[in-house]
Amino acid sequence: MFPALETEVKQESLPDPYEDFMYHHLQYYGYFKGHRGSLPTSATHQHVWKNNPRYLLSGSFGERQGMVPDPLQKEKLLWPTCISSPVHRQIEAVSRDSLMLSSPLLKSRQLLHDEFGEVSPCLREPRDLFTFFSSSGPLQAPRWPIECEVIKENLHHIEWVPPQPEYFYQPTGNEKLPEIVGEEKGTVVFQLDSVPTGGSYFTSSRVGGKRGIIKELAVTLQGPEDKTLLFESRFESGNLQKAVRVDTYEYELTLRTDLYTNKHTQWFYFRVQNTRKDATYRFTIVNLLKPKSLYTIGMKPLMYSQLDAKTHNIGWRREGNEIRYYKNNRDDGQQAFYCLTWTIQFPHDQDTCFFAHFYPYTYTDLQCYLLSVANNPVQSRFCKLRTLCRSLAGNTVYLLTITNPSRTPQEAAAKKAVVLSARVHPGESNGSWIMKGFLDFILSNSPDAQLLRDIFVFKVVPMLNPDGVIVGNYRCSLAGRDLNRHYKTILKESFPCIWYTRNMIKRLLEEREVLLYCDFHGHSRKNNIFLYGCNNNDRKYWLHERVFPLMLSKNAPDKFSFHSCNFKVQKCKEGTGRVVMWRMGILNSYTMESTFGGSTLGNKRDTHFTTEDLKSLGYHVCDTLLDFCDPDRTKFMQCLTELKELLQQEIHKKFNELGQDMDLEGSWSDICLSDIESSTSGSDSSLSDGLPVHLLNVADELNQKKKMYKKKKKKLLQTRKQRNEQYQKNNWMQELKLTEDALKFRECQFFSDEK
Numbered sequence: 001m002f003p004a005l006e007t008e009v010k011q012e013s014l015p016d017p018y019e020d021f022m023y024h025h026l027q028y029y030g031y032f033k034g035h036r037g038s039l040p041t042s043a044t045h046q047h048v049w050k051n052n053p054r055y056l057l058s059g060s061f062g063e064r065q066g067m068v069p070d071p072l073q074k075e076k077l078l079w080p081t082c083i084s085s086p087v088h089r090q091i092e093a094v095s096r097d098s099l100m101l102s103s104p105l106l107k108s109r110q111l112l113h114d115e116f117g118e119v120s121p122c123l124r125e126p127r128d129l130f131t132f133f134s135s136s137g138p139l140q141a142p143r144w145p146i147e148c149e150v151i152k153e154n155l156h157h158i159e160w161v162p163p164q165p166e167y168f169y170q171p172t173g174n175e176k177l178p179e180i181v182g183e184e185k186g187t188v189v190f191q192l193d194s195v196p197t198g199g200s201y202f203t204s205s206r207v208g209g210k211r212g213i214i215k216e217l218a219v220t221l222q223g224p225e226d227k228t229l230l231f232e233s234r235f236e237s238g239n240l241q242k243a244v245r246v247d248t249y250e251y252e253l254t255l256r257t258d259l260y261t262n263k264h265t266q267w268f269y270f271r272v273q274n275t276r277k278d279a280t281y282r283f284t285i286v287n288l289l290k291p292k293s294l295y296t297i298g299m300k301p302l303m304y305s306q307l308d309a310k311t312h313n314i315g316w317r318r319e320g321n322e323i324r325y326y327k328n329n330r331d332d333g334q335q336a337f338y339c340l341t342w343t344i345q346f347p348h349d350q351d352t353c354f355f356a357h358f359y360p361y362t363y364t365d366l367q368c369y370l371l372s373v374a375n376n377p378v379q380s381r382f383c384k385l386r387t388l389c390r391s392l393a394g395n396t397v398y399l400l401t402i403t404n405p406s407r408t409p410q411e412a413a414a415k416k417a418v419v420l421s422a423r424v425h426p427g428e429s430n431g432s433w434i435m436k437g438f439l440d441f442i443l444s445n446s447p448d449a450q451l452l453r454d455i456f457v458f459k460v461v462p463m464l465n466p467d468g469v470i471v472g473n474y475r476c477s478l479a480g481r482d483l484n485r486h487y488k489t490i491l492k493e494s495f496p497c498i499w500y501t502r503n504m505i506k507r508l509l510e511e512r513e514v515l516l517y518c519d520f521h522g523h524s525r526k527n528n529i530f531l532y533g534c535n536n537n538d539r540k541y542w543l544h545e546r547v548f549p550l551m552l553s554k555n556a557p558d559k560f561s562f563h564s565c566n567f568k569v570q571k572c573k574e575g576t577g578r579v580v581m582w583r584m585g586i587l588n589s590y591t592m593e594s595t596f597g598g599s600t601l602g603n604k605r606d607t608h609f610t611t612e613d614l615k616s617l618g619y620h621v622c623d624t625l626l627d628f629c630d631p632d633r634t635k636f637m638q639c640l641t642e643l644k645e646l647l648q649q650e651i652h653k654k655f656n657e658l659g660q661d662m663d664l665e666g667s668w669s670d671i672c673l674s675d676i677e678s679s680t681s682g683s684d685s686s687l688s689d690g691l692p693v694h695l696l697n698v699a700d701e702l703n704q705k706k707k708m709y710k711k712k713k714k715k716l717l718q719t720r721k722q723r724n725e726q727y728q729k730n731n732w733m734q735e736l737k738l739t740e741d742a743l744k745f746r747e748c749q750f751f752s753d754e755k
């Protein structure tokens with residue numbers, strides 16, 4: 001791609017095997033290319049986007065007000081004055097021949113120059129990655145859609161593990177089902193304004209969200225005797241749309257749907273102030289959408305008291321009594337909603353408390369963590385932090401490359417890769433805690449961690465959907481869509497986070513074997529932790545995809561359930577990361593589901609998971625990787641034998657159920673596995689939901705034009721006017737080509753809606 005310079009630099013200037021390895025490895029990811037074109041930053045893009053819908057599909061997206069000035073832009077201008085002329089000539093020569101490089105200036109800023117202007121042999125750290133992470137500099141402030149109000153306060157929760165196990169709630173049978181009265185009979189004490197729902201779409205973002213002074217709360221306290229709770233959710237990952245006071249200590253709560261949709265209420269995270277100690281409060285969330293929930297089998301909400309954190313160092317804990325999850329029987333024929341109700345006694349008067357569906361883990365939490373890694377002189381040597389891309393709102397999606405220096409280029413080349421990611425679904429903060437546990441371990445000086453870094457290259461995308469996490473969505477990105485149904489997308493600008501992840505993995509596969517892909521999720525209906533994998537039909541690898549999950553269940557027997565694992569590739573899951581990566585050639589491609597609740601296994605039976613439990617899973621993944629790759633194949637073969645026995649038992653069971661004898665001799669392994677396994681998928685899924693919301697109108701319009709064009713096709717062309725029309729139509733056809741894939745989605749959606 002850059003033959004002349006590459007050869008020269010390699011032969012003469014990179015004697016260090018690690019530099020040599022990194023050079024070859026990272027060149028796939030823009031290390032030497034400095035792809036800025038992919039990061040839309042300029043107002044020009046916005047202009048094009050507004051005025052020419054053709055660019056909607058390939059051009060940039062969204063206005064980016066308040067973007068921090070890009071140091072690279074300045075560097076680009078300064079660069080030619082400081083490079084030595086032989087190198088310059090060489091680059092010019094190469095760039096004339098190369099289609100890969102649009103500008104020769106981009107590549108060579110990676111070379112260091114000494115004071116005489118000579119090229120020095122070492123490579124500079126990629127600049128744009130560390131501009132956010134200087135020890136003195138601030139973090140990249142989260143960017144919000146401009147409709148979102150955000151309070152100025154910074155929230156922080158301490159990390160804490162309860163000393164005693166937190167048991168599931170045991171229903172008494174006397175739990176009250178409060179009647180939902182609504183705001184007509186109550187008082188609205190908190191309400192978000194102008195929240196974008198279905199029918200609108202994301203246009204632009206800004207640090208700090210909506211401009212100007214944000215709205216005061218709906219109520220002001222009338223004096224010290226006023227017991228009204230003060231609600232707030234306008235902070236990172238916060239979700240509460242409305243609170244209605246229906247009695248002195250009773251509140252009805254409405255959750256905010258995912259932005260630009262009318263769906264996906266589940267994640268909640270809000271603050272209450274002005275608490276009273278000796279009272280029983282009742283909260284009822286009234287607009288949940290899932291018929292089933294872990295709250296029906298003992299899960300309790302999480303509560304955090306700021307005073308307890310300050311004075312007793314106590315953090316998030318499971319709280320609540322009289323917990324019920326039930327259908328709200330509405331008589332107006334509208335959509336059915338589900339309610340979650342619980343009661344609580346606050347620990348202190350005049351306290352600030354928080355409630356959440358699960359332990360929050362925000363974008364800022366991630367950035368603080370990455371900052372500590374970048375500033376750690378040991379960790380930063382084997383963990384390289386990069387920008388994978390920017391999200392729709394312009395937030396950075398981070399990519400970590402973790403591996404030890406190799407002694408020889410051959411050793412470096414022989415390393416296999418492992419890809420891990422989390423938070424494609426923003427409301428599943430479980431994934432972040434597992435990821436944190438993984439990173440804590442792999443970046444540690446434990447001999448096992450060092451060994452893993454010796455034999456693997458880890459590619460980690462710790463937060464795939466930062467926008468969703470920031471705004472407090474449950475499932476979607478700002479395109480109003482579930483990203484984990486769009487991994488096949490060609491719409492790079494609409495789904496940048498997953499487009500770039502897939503592209504990164506594609507390049508990784510060209511370079512080396514990817515032994516394992518795993519995307520961390522949360523599950524709202526089942527307890528324990530388990531994996532979804534993909535059934536391999538190749539006889540050579542028969543049952544191999546089940547070995548890693550089985551080993552994991554042996555290493556974490558009181559948390560991980562092999563029994564709950566599923567290896568089906570369903571049609572509706574074709575767009576998931578798991579299936580797409582599997583089809584790209586990764587045999588061990590998994591979704592890790594970890595419950596919002598707790599365990600039903602072993603010593604942890606009937607207790608909620610803590611953050612420590614989830615973090616330990618990150619460690620168990622590492623531990624299991626070592627078992628899985630052990631040069632002594634005994635464990636692997638034992639697992640395979642066990643899997644065959646398990647399967648045989650399953651087959652026996654099925655045949656018995658059907659009232660047939662089993663007479664298969666040695667050929668039982670030819671049976672299609674998916675016929676045997678339970679057809680009730682344990683999946684926590686939503687179906688593919690079509691084009692990003694901002695493209696729906698465009699697609700409809702283009703479809704119309706396509707139809708019109710087809711009707712007129714047979715007419716003979718004669719006049720200039722007609723030729724002009726033809727020219728116009730050709731343009732339309734080009735547009736259609738661009739949207740073809742997208743239109744297919746649209747059509748699918750259309751038909752599935754019709755049913």
Ligand SMILES: [Zn+2]
Nearest residue numbers: 425428521522
């Ligand atoms: Zn998920």
